[in-house]
């Protein structure tokens with residue numbers, strides 16, 4: 001039996017703490033090494049960064065078979081750790097010491113621990129993601145086939161549930177005929193994004209403009225009408241930020257009705273904009289337009305914005321080239 005090694009009173013900490021309710025995802029990592037544990041990672045890597053990390057990378061670490069798969073408990077839920085670049089505030093980071101497929105006994109301990117964590121945090125199996133499944137991560141970590149591993153974890157958890165609950169299970173949701181979004185190939189995901197936009201009456205370009213208008217970045221390709229990795233990552237970021245589908249990881253990354261509704265709520269047309277003498281109209285809808293047409297985002301419909309709107313209008317024969325942000329121009333831009 002593996003044992004818990006409680007390091008929580010000894011590990012380096014940051015000054016701020018979060019509340020447990022902020023945690024919406026569990027991230028699985030591997031160490032990329034055959035052996036080691038918190039202190040070897042800290043001494044050899046994390047403390048060597050400049051500036052050094054204020055905390056280690058993981059809240060808990062499942063050690064190698066050679067170390068009996070003991071579990072190092074490094075941080076409480078309330079401490080943010082440095083596992084997933086730019087995303088850690090809502091993540092509980094767990095690591096397995098391995099540089100190949102997790103061993104069966106490592107998986108058993110990982111599943112056991114993760115089950116406890118998601119029960120504590122009131123999350124679901126689909127809230128458990130590999131490091132490289134989070135937006136904007138360029139890494140092999142956790143080096144496992146995540147769809148398969150998550151499936152195994154799901155099976156493990158259902159088995160556990162039967163033990164606890166009454167064994168009157170109804171087979172539902174996850175056995176539906178359409179594969180869940182999370183399990184699709186990248187190419188399938190992209191065409192699924194197109195379908196989802198279409199269902200909302202939007203072209204891909206309009207969907208991308210809504211994302212940009214809402215403040216998400218599409219720095220390389222912009223609103224090019226072709227969904228790809230950049231668009232997918234922007235959708236995921238938006239959903240995470242607005243806590244959409246965090247309880248239903250199956251569709252994480254697919255711009256379903258609640259995502260579109262939220263986008264439209266943020267990128268909302270307020271009224272016809274004209275140049276009143278002296279004062280320029282201002283508003284959040286103008287900010288959204290400015291993000292799309294690429295001028296300074298100050299929310300003020302001044303001459304620079306009007307000129308950029310005019311040049312946008314010039315690009316489409318269906319639009320009157322008047323520099324006025326009326327319903328036609330708005331509808332063309334955002335649907």
Ligand SMILES: [Zn+2]
Nearest residue numbers: 029030131141
């Ligand atoms: Zn990782």
